[in-house]
Amino acid sequence: MAPSRRDALAQLGALLALPLVRWPRLATDPLTDTIAGFQAGRLRGEYTAEEVTRRALERCRERGTALRAVDLLADSALTEATRSDGRLRRGGLRGPLDGVPLFAKSIYDMAGLPTTASSAEWARLFPGPVRRDALEVQRLREAGAVLLGKTAADDFAYRGNGTSSLTGQVLNPYDPSGVRTPGGSSAGAAVVVATGMAFAALGTDDGGSNRIPAQFTGVVGMKPTFGLVPRTGVIPTWPYLDTHGPLARTVADAALMLDAIAGPHASDGLAMRAPWPRGVLARLRDDALAGARLGLVALHVPRTQMSAESLTVFDRAIADCVAAGAVVESFDAPVTRATVRAQFAEAAAARGDVAPDPNSPAATANALQRYFAGQGGDAVAHVQRGIAAYRAFYDVLPSDWEAVAALLRRPYEQDAAGVSFARSRAETVAQLTNAFRAQRLDAMVYPTMPFPAPAATSSWPDVRTTLGYGNWLGLPEVSVPAGHGTDGMPAGNLSFVGLPGSDGQLLALAHAYERQSQRFVLPPG
Incomplete structure (x- = not known):
């Protein structure tokens, strides 16, 4: 017999470790619900993880293939889902991700699949399945998650367009013409999330690779504090910039994924050593913006170069924050996107150090x-x-x-150049920290990017963004949908950016903004 509404609610609250759980809405399609809603439906006996996983795989084979968003599907997914259903029957779910269909980017190792890096040549050179999971994949499995497979990206996660020599140009599901880019490099990860093929996906970010597709497909994208998530078992890029994190439809779902993958590990020598205090979801409150102080750096909002629609979306997002009780004020940051590189070099010269180089x-x-x-x-x-x-x-x-x-x-x-870069980062972030404290700021806010998705074959507008600024300083950033344009395309995301280690606080602020604005819209079809 299925549990009563009260019993299911109590089980869900215990599962998510929340002091108060709002009974979730029942979506027509569980794959387009939140993770909490999905788990509530399972607890009520409305469907099983195996049934939903089978539906997700069918959707991936049909729409995922049509959008060129999927790299490879895992044969183990249905088995993992069935095992989760067994744990549910025994009352032994491992946590909120148990039985939840998720994806990882194509540069992640996943046991039983080759690691293609979305590169036709790399797939030819290394065609065999690997025998290990990347550390983040391993942690998700330990949490009971169902790994559907891997998503397509730019070759080796290098560019921001979603162009793979192996699977082709990933398409933006909001653009019926098939012309506009979904962004990249975590293109497929954003698309499978936006279209309800999975609840969340693992992406990477060296200079915007999570945040760019988050904006261009109108989903939540996070770049955690540098070093919060160890990167073992993933084809590397630049060790002093590379940051891994979640893409999801909601901030709460992104928080659940981050909770599972964060925390130190000796295999990554640049990872943070402090333990990760799990349970970040319990800090999410609808009223977290009430009394919050948000700094607005004028240089990070290039108003004279933004379109009228982009400005309207951004200004409305700021108004939503104010309506939720936040104080938004001008912030004269001691380091900006225009000065960060020079300040790193000057700090190294003052130390008598070698030139800092994150691309060593x-x-x-x-x-x-x-x-x-x-x-x-x-x-x-x-x-x-x-x-x-x-x-x-x-x-x-x-x-x-x-x-x-x-x-x-x-x-x-x-590495001498990398160590010099890390020292300059620490000195520059210390200046930013002092300025935050002097003004009593909780976070900075600005457009994730100051323009919507261009055509995949076109050059991007010549407008400077803050993407690299966040990676150089190692700052956590949560990018949240801010609305769509008259053409139905996602028109902009609002970024909440904080000091290193403030990931939980940023997620809380972003969640409160999301609840106030509710700008995510499923794509057509």
């Missing part, structure tokens, strides 16, 4: 060697086999193999 060839080479070493076998031979395909995108590496080989075994944690 030595750090990238060592990260690539360590990635293959984690798979077992001859890591150096694997690097040599794949270096030409990889270097075609990450051309910071030398063109001569002997020069690359000389860099492979230098630990990236000890």
Whole structure:
């Protein structure tokens, strides 16, 4: 017999560790509901994880293929869902993600699947399935999640357009013409979330790769504090910039995924060492913006270059924050997107340090060697086999193999240019921290990007963004949908940006804004 409404509510509250749980709405399609709504439906006996997973896989094979959003599907998904249903019957769910269909980006290792990196050449060079899970995938499995497979991206997660040489150009589900980009590099991850193929997906962000597709497809995208999420088992990019995090339809669902994947691990020497206090979802309150102080940096809102519609969407988002009780005021930040690089260089010069370089060839080479070493076998031979395909995108590496080989075994944690970069980051963030405290700010707010999705084949508008600013400083950022244009396309996202370590607070502020504005809209079809 299915549990009563009261019993199901009590079970859901215990499952999510919430002091108060609003009875979730019942979506017609559980895959377009929240994770809490999905779990409530399971507890009421309306469907099983196996049934919903089967529906998700069918949707992936049909619409996911049509949108070129899916890299590979996992044969293990239905088995994982069935096991979760067994745990539910025994009253032993592992937590809120148990039985929840999720995806990971194509550069993540996932046992039983090859890691294609969305590159036709890499897929040819390394066609065999890997035997290990990336650490984040492993943590999701330990939480009971159902891994549907992997999403398409730009080759090696390098560009921001969603163009894969393996699966083709990922399409934006809001654009019936098939012309507009979904953004990238985590393009497929954003698309499967927006279209209800999965509740959330793992993405990566070196210079906007989560936040760009979040805006262009109108979903929630997060770049956590640098180092909060260890990156072991993922094809590397630049170790001093690379940050991994969730994409989801709601802030609460993004918080649940972050809760599962965050926390230290010795395999990533740049990861934070402090334990992650789990239970961030319990901090989400609809009234979190009441009394919050939000700083607005004028330079980060290029009003003279933004379209009238983009400005309208942004100004309305700020008005929503004020309506929710926030104080939004001008903030004269000691470091901005225009000054951050010069300030890093000046700080290094004052220390008598080498020039800071987050794109150091030595750090990238060592990260690539360590990635293959984690798979077992001859890591150096694997690097040599794949270096030409990889270097075609990450051309910071030398063109001569002997020069690359000389860099492979230098630990990236000890790379002089990278260490100098980290020192400059710490000094510059300390200045920003002092300014936050002097003005009693909780966060900064600005447009995630100051323009909507252009055509995939067009150059982007010549408008500077804050994307790299966040990566250089290692700041956490939550990007939330702010509305659609008259053409039905997502027109902008609002970013909540804070000091390192303030991820939980930012999620709470973003959740309160989301509840006030409710701007997410499912795409047609």
